[in-house]
Amino acid sequence: MTTVKPILLAEDNPRDAELALAAMEEHHIADKVVVxxxxxxxxxxxxxxxxxxxRQQGNPVVVxxxxxxxxxxxLEVxxxxxxxxxxxxxxxxxxxSSREERDLAQSYALGANAYVVKPVEFHQFITAVKELxxxxxxxxxxxxxCSDPIE
Amino acid sequence: MESVTQERPSTPPSIQSEPVPASHPVLPPKARSLIERFTHWSIERRVLAVFGLVFACIVVISAISYRNTTVLIENSRLDTKSHELLQLLGSVREALGTAESGHRRYLVTGDESYLTSYRTVVERMPEYLRYLRGMTNERAEQLNRVELLERLIARQLGAEADAIAQREKLGYEGVRHLALSGAAKNELEGIHGLMTELDSAEQRAILARVTQSAGSTNSTIVLLGLGALLQLVLLGSVYFLIHHDVTERRRVAAELHSRGELLEASNKELEAFSYSVSHDLRAPLRHIDGYAALLSKAAGASLNDKASRYLQTISGSAKQMGQLIDDLLVFSRMGRQDMLRTTVNLDQLVKTVLHDLRLDLQGRTISWTMHPLPGVSGDPAMLRQVFVNLISNALKFTATRPEAKIEIGVVRQSSVEVEVFVRDNGVGFDMQYVDKLFGVFQRLHRNDEFEGTGIGLANVRRIIHRHGGRTWAEGALNQGATFYFSLPLARSLK
Known part of the structure; x- marks a missing residue:
């Protein structure tokens, strides 16, 4: 892994962001995360x-x-x-957090690559975020x- | 009805149904009891009674008018005959005069040519008299006169014939006195008197009929006027009732429409509400659980047993609330979500459910008894939820048994619906709480005995109700429970 491509995390809730970072911490990928x-x-x-x-040019590895x-x-993003x-x-x-069918359908219709519902339980949450x-x-x-390859 | 409104013009309708005060002096008791009965009737019966009355009046009026008209027609027929009779009488009088003068001229002159007219009259007379008899309208009085007239005429003509015969035999001198005064002077007087009687009697009859006809014409006109008025009243009331009904219907339709809109709005609101429940309420729970976990990780070593148990309780409560929210959302979704209607193979459905629950079955000794189930009409996902909930319940409440016995089958099957049961040998329940079983958040066990949110059976009932079925249960403490539900059969699927 010579290139450090960032993971972009869009999360308005600082606690959720912190928990997500804590989960990624366990796998030492938290430093790649931009919130x-x-x-x-x-x-x-x-x-x-x-x-x-x-910032350094280039797309994140995942949003x-x-x-x-x-x-x-x-959905607008x-x-x-x-x-x-x-x-x-x-x-x-x-x-x-939404399990609503409408949100699922709209997200996939707009081209989302995956849809994950945040589990309430922390261990499940950690596991989910980590695996993701x-x-x-x-x-x-x-x-x-193609536009701007990263070294 | 009229008299009631006259008596108490300002009485509101609600009090109108009260009995008329007994002290009222104007009405006889019978009429009063009739009015009392009428005011106690429902509006439909009143309308029917008034319509029936008006209708009966119209029928009576029509019948009387018909009878009057028949009388008029009959009178006009009789009048025609009467006029013919009068005319005929004139002809007979004239003919008799001709015969009289003819025979007297012959008696005087002996000229045979005078006898021609006499003979014609004699020939025609029987025919005249037959007609006359037919014109009397079979009235005995006139008929008697005609018969008397016939006899007198016969005598007159006979006397004249005798005189003619004598003239031929004896010549002028033999019949001189006859020639001067006429052969049948007496008869002729009688005949003229009788004819005058006939004439005046007929005139009287005509006059009587004219009076009768005028009377019945007048009464017919009055009755027809009354009938027309009643029909107008009837038409008017029909129009009023229809108008009233249509207005009422429009009002109800408008109200239904506005209520539908309200309902839709409140449904939308509910949807927005459950959306924010699903999204916003779960976040803080996640944080509670998450930070509790982080705390226990960060300070785990330095925490005493009590403190770490507190942390666990915090996590456990957060998880439980998360589960509650999830279940509640499912419950709310089951109520508003559009329902599919397809044929569902219940046997197959139960197999899938058991496969999905296989993790819960690990380490358990369970004896399953599966009877064949029919195909039903319904929403596969919803019915799946029904079996998941019922079988999970059966598994949960048999957890304390060394060998769980779970049986699924059909109690009864009619041509349109099937009644399915799920039976277990678990802890059961007291039948006195059976009404609480299917309620939302209703639980018959403490959480430390059996976990649960109290939504499962409420969901089962909601789903089955949406399918047009029923749910019920039987059980006894420590003797297991049986849950029943009915569903429409696939055959009756439209």
Whole structure:
């Protein structure tokens, strides 16, 4: 692993973010995680603007997207990502509390790559987040970065 | 009804049904009891009674008018005959005069040509008289007169014939006195008197009939007017009732519509509510459990037994609340979710459910008795939930038994529905609490005896009700429980 491609975690709730980070900590992938606190920030990150104007170029290896977020909600972010040719290859995993059929259907219709319901139980939550992080961040081979390959 | 409203014009309808005060002096007791009965009737019976009354009146009016008209027609027929009779009488009078003058001229002159007209009259007379008899309208009085007239005419003509015969035999001198005064002077007087009687009697009859006809015409006109009025009243009330009914229906439809809208709005609200329940209420629970876990990990070594038990309790409670929320959401979803209607093979369904529950079956000694189940009409996912809940319950409440016995089968099957049971030999329940079994959050066991949220059976009932079936249960403490539900059979699937 010579390239450190970030995992983007969009989570408006700082506690959820902290718990997710704690889960990833166990597998030492927490340092790869970039946390955004609302949809607008996610889009700023992806388009390298605002506070992320000076970040290193390149797409994240995966985006974990909460559905309900202030400013721009998860589904809107998903829609933007999947309708942008440059961003479309990024795997997007919906990570949400909602088990509603409507949310599931809409997410998949917009092109989500996976949909995970956050379990209430911490151990299950840790396991889920860990496995997701490991699968998408380590095991899964990300799409080639055609526009701006990373060293 | 009229008299009631007259008596108490300002009485509101609710009090109107009270009996009329006994002190009322105007109405006889019989009429009063009738009115009392009428006011006690329902509005439908009243309408029916009034309509029946009006209808009966119209029928009576029609019958009387019909009879009057028949009388008029009969009178006009009789009048025609009467006029013919009068005319005929004139002809007969004229003919008799001709015969009289003819025979007298012959008697004087002896000229045979005068006899021609006489003979014609004699020939025709029987025919005249027959007609006359037919014109009397079979009234005995007139018929007698006609018969008398016939006899007198016969005598007159006979006397004249005799005189003619004498003239032929004896010549003018022999019949001179006859020629001067006429052969049948007496008869002729009688005949004229009789004919005048006939004439005036007929005129009287005509006059009587004219009076009768005028009377019945007048009464017919009045009755027809009354009938028309009643029909107008009937039509008016029918219009009023229909109008009233239609307005009422429109009002009800509008109300239903607005209630439907309200219901839809409240359903949407409920959906939004359960959405936020599912999303927002779970987050803090996750945090409680998560931070408790992090705390126990961070400080685990330094915590005493009591402190770590507290932490475990915090986690356990959070998990339990999570489970409650999940179950409640399922319950709410079962109530509003659209339902499929397909044929569901229950045998297959039970097999899948047992396969899904295989983890719960590990380490348990269970004797299963599975009877064949029919195909039913319903939503596969919902019915699956029914079996999951009932079988999980059976497993849960037999956990204390060395050998659990679970039996699934059919109690009764009719042409349209089937009654299925799930029986276990578990801890059972006291029948006095049977009504609480299917309620939401109703539990018959403490949580430390058997875990659960108290939603499972409520869900079973809700699903079965949505399928048009029933649920019930039988059991006894420590002697197991049997849960029943009915479902429409696949055959009756439309």
């Amino acid at each position: 955004c606190h609302d949809g607008a920030e996610v889009l700023d990150y992806l388009y390298c603007r605002g506070v992320f104007a000076s 974990f997207l909460d559905l309900k977020m202030p400013k721009v909600d998860g 998903l829609k933007t990502i999947k309708s942008d040719a440059n961003l479309r290859p990024i795997p997007v995993v919906m990570l949400t 992080g490991v699968f998408w961040g380590v095991i899964n081979e990300p799409p080639p970065e």
